Amino acid sequence: MDTVYALSSGAPPAGIAVIRVSGPHAKAALNDLAGSLPAPRRASARRLRNRSGVTLDDALVLWLPGPGTATGEDIAELHLHGGRAVVAAVEEALSAFPGLRRAKPGEFTRRAFANGRLDLAEAEGLADLLAAETELQRRSALEMLDGKFSRQVNDWREAVLHVSAQIEAVLDFSDEDDVAVLPAEFTQRLNALSAELLEWLAKPRAERLKEGFKVVMAGPPNSGKSTLFNALLDDDAAIVSPIAGTTRDVLERSVSLAGIPFTFVDTAGLRSHSDDSIEVIGIERAHAEALAADLVLWLGDEGEGPSGAWEIDPKCDRDDRIAKHRPDLSLSAKTGEGVGLLRERLISRASNAMPQPGSIALNMRQHRLIESASDALSEIAVTEDPLLVAEQLRLARLAFDSLIGRTSTEDMLDALFGRFCIGK
Structure with missing residues (x-):
């Protein structure tokens, strides 16, 4: 079996760069680079040199004999100064050793799976x-x-x-x-x-964790959807204008509130007729987003929103508004009044719909x-x-x-381990 190596830390420049080598030739490569083999599982200072004797770096090295390692194989770790030139020089020196090659994405974890160090469900985790x-x-x-x-x-x-x-x-x-x-x-x-x-x-399901709890702002033009969207994000992501029909397409942003993933969606204003073909497309997309939402915040006339939507009275700072009789929440996205309470209620609602903390x-x-x-x-x-x-x-x-993973196809394994970075 080939011995593989890769940068397992973040991309340089960084304070420290960690290169991991795994496989049957890891011991010989470490001995050659460091001049001697350190005691197992003990960090040791070594001057690294290539096969021509040129100094590459002063580093900390670790020798981790298998099978009790992350991959189940012999592993050498090189903790280098994190400059690009240092990393490149050490990788070039490793590539010169017979039987060594650069690792593919997820190859370290795939070897751990193949050697029984973790099963398929743990690899997915x-x-x-x-x-x-x-x-x-x-x-x-x-x-x-x-x-x-x-x-x-x-x-x-x-x-x-x-x-x-x-x-x-x-x-x-x-x-x-x-x-x-x-x-x-x-x-x-x-x-x-x-x-x-x-x-x-x-x-x-786990997909809910990745996609987030989807909250859609819906209502007619100029009902305050984009203003509320920006207020929930605490960012001017959507263009706000007194001109009706400013928002013509779906605008989507992901955010974490209290550790819970949310996806907030601003949509085009809903109305029964428009001569603007682009706006008509936006209205169709708005209807589709409302159907796919976990929760719709309805900013239009009371009782005209989708079933299960929260009735939002969105402009409580304005005396000239037509107030809703029984809103789920009155607020002003412009002044911020009630927005904090809306966030709290959204977090509470999402908490019940998402997997519970610590659950699988x-x-x-x-x-x-x-x-x-x-x-x-x-x-x-x-x-x-x-x-x-x-x-x-x-x-x-x-x-x-x-x-x-007691029975797994190669295609499925390729798809899973292909999600990992090269150093993992």
Whole structure:
């Protein structure tokens, strides 16, 4: 197997740059560069030189013999001064060693998976952690990376193996009275497992964490949508004008409030007729955004907004406005009155719709596989043939194996590990 190397820290210039080398030739490469091999797992100061004896840098080096490493292989780490020229010189020196090559995106993590240092669900958690932009995303990713979900899947798998053994006993020894009939616990175990899978399927999905809780400003032209949009973002992202129809397209911005990801959407003013073809397109898009929203803030006439929308009385600072009789909230985006309260209520609403802090959120792949397992168990309830029961249990077990990577296609692995940066 090739030995790979890559910059595992941020792009230079930086205070420190870390180059990681993993594979069977890591030991020889480190010994050559540093002049001697340091004690295992102990940071040591060394002067690095290339094969021509030219000094490259004074660095801290680490020798981490496998298999008890992040990748399960021998690893060398070079902690360098973080200038571009230093990093380039050391990478050039590494490329000159036989059997060494630059790592591909995600290759270190893929080797960790291949060597059993982490399973597929944990690798997905690591990918989500690296991409996390909010506190809620970070905490959910850590739970997945920590193996909490993998342990749950293994529990499900053990439960299926247990009932599979019972059904196999019926198939193999059906002429013996003590095993010809399934025990009552067979059905009880299956019902409990089915109920648990349905609970997991009902949980908020990981995609919600990435996309954010979607809040759409909707209403007729000049109702204050763009002003409220800017106030919630605390930024002049949308053009505000007294001219009706200023906003002609969808304007979308993502933001984190109290660690929760939100996507705020400003839309074109809704009206029944327009001679402007571009505005008509904007109105159509506004309707589509309202349908796809988690919540619509309706700034138009009371009772004319979409079902479930919050009635917003948007200009409470103006005496000439037609006030709503029963608004969910009165505010002035212009003066800021009531905007803070709106943020608090949005956070509260989103908190109930998003995965809870510290909980595990299933991605699309995981949700689909748990659904497959659940469907297989549901088929057992309407099946009397022990052979068909055994087959459905096999399908459920196969879905659980796929969740943690016991059975995985190369295309799926390529897609997952391709999400990582080169140094990971």
